[in-house]
Amino acid sequence: MENQVAEIRAFNRFYTGVIGVLHQNVLDAPYSLTEVRVLFELDRRDLMEAGELRRLLGLDAGYLSRMLGRFETDGLVVRERSVSDARRQVIGLTEAGRAVFATLDEHAATEVRELLDGVTEEDRRRLIASMGTIQEILGEGPKARPYVIRPPRPGDLGWVVYRHGLLYNQEYGWGLEFEALVARIVADYVDGHDPSREAGWIAEVDGERAGCVFCVRKDDETAQLRLLLVEPSARGMGIGGRLVEECLRFARIAGYRRITLWTRDVLLGARRIYRTAGFELVGTEEGEGFTEETWTRDL
Template sequence: MTSGSGLAGVDNAVLAVREFNRFYTARLGLLRRQHLDGEFSLTEARLLYEIGAGERVTASALRAQLGLDAGYISRLLAALTKQGLVAQAVSERDGRERLLTLTAVGEGKVAELNARSSEEIRGMLEPLRVEERAALLGSLNKVRSLLNTDGARDKRTAVRVVRLEALTEDALELLVEYYEAVQVVVRDGPEEMAKMLADDAAGMWLAYLGERPVGCVVLRRLESVVRAGECKRLYVRPKARGLGIADALMDAEEAYARSKGLEWVYLDSHDGLKAAIALYRRRGYVDCERYNENPQATVFLRKRVG
């Protein structure tokens, strides 16, 4: 039986969350008629973003992800397709589904939206001190973790992230899978990895579900930039995705970089890895100049961590 004081506590929490909702919807401009004062509603802009960031996106997947009514999302997608922003093709796996992709025009519109959004949020973050920004990002990740639904929160509690002292068979196995999945041309062998792990400012982290290794990430010193490190080899096995494991790995990596006095973490990627790039941008990574000679890289990002 629930006590009266317990009910009162929940009621107070409800009022606090509602008050915060009113604050941040106004602060982020979500009450405007058009998102970011552009030509799209917030829902239309979100659909375009998810189609651009995802892989093999379908209307049913968007409905499940965003909690939208089937008829509503169908009308929105039809309108976006008519405007020449979204292309639809019959899925080879399931003829009842249509795969959604952005057209060249749609990609341009999403790029404009991303630039406007980044500029607006940067304006909110720049007045904050470094430690205040770190506290804010930590709080955002905590809220996301606590409010996660669909059973993922219970599964996430079983995730364990470990920093390696030396290269292991689990680590090598995950690296080989990553190399093959992303078709990496320039690969680090066991000797290069062992040498890198000997550097106190570098490291490799593995994520475990129970005793099963399911993901990895690497941090290495970036010689070309003072007080900077580079995030490499972020990988989560397909069956373990959707549980926040990539975030957990990057949380551990960024915290370690901060503890070693690094101010920046850089990373590179390429245009085809849309889901990964979306993750990085959500975590606060912003565009920067090319900083290496990686022949496969087309996207260069960095994040201030210290």
């Protein structure tokens, strides 16, 4: 425990230095960090009750009142009585107040951009993910995590083969033959790839790969959805449905009239996604311990 305490204190000293650099432009401005935070909260909404603002930021009532008085003198805020309760005061930013905050906010954003200039894209994703982990552990608990859908980058296709091989072996016992099948599908996608008629997508959560799907050409009128996968840690977030939606959208733009897919009956979660997206089961074939299925829908 004592070693862990020492590590956290050392990180605090390091991070305090980083924050000092990031806040330099704000410190050069006529407003303190606390005052800028108040402007930030007021900029997020049209009007805000003084009591709500005080509780949100943990400020002393007298200190907040003096601060708002200064802002009012500077023409940054207006204060008035609540129409629903005359005992309460509501505050809002003026146009001048929003302009001042926008300038301060842009200065802060510029500092962060400069901080990240020398950091690789991969390390940026690691940094953001680590910050999210700290917030989750030391904050009020886990929050809904955002995700992004992006095109494949170098290294992603190897990950697609690896995760299909490992995950489906762990969950269903499928062996090297299945992994080899996935590798061939990926290789076929790359060979003679026509970006106007074929595309792939990678889902990321907290900077880590969390899912994938591909839309490939079956024939001139039919697209094929292939290799849908969502990591167990990211299931329940709607990523699978979002990936399928992206595939359908692309297939329509590419000029296909219908889209088809192949799956297995044991993949219950995927089958629910396909059915929700409007696919219908049109054919089956018995395999070893499962039934192979063909699903299709018009576009």
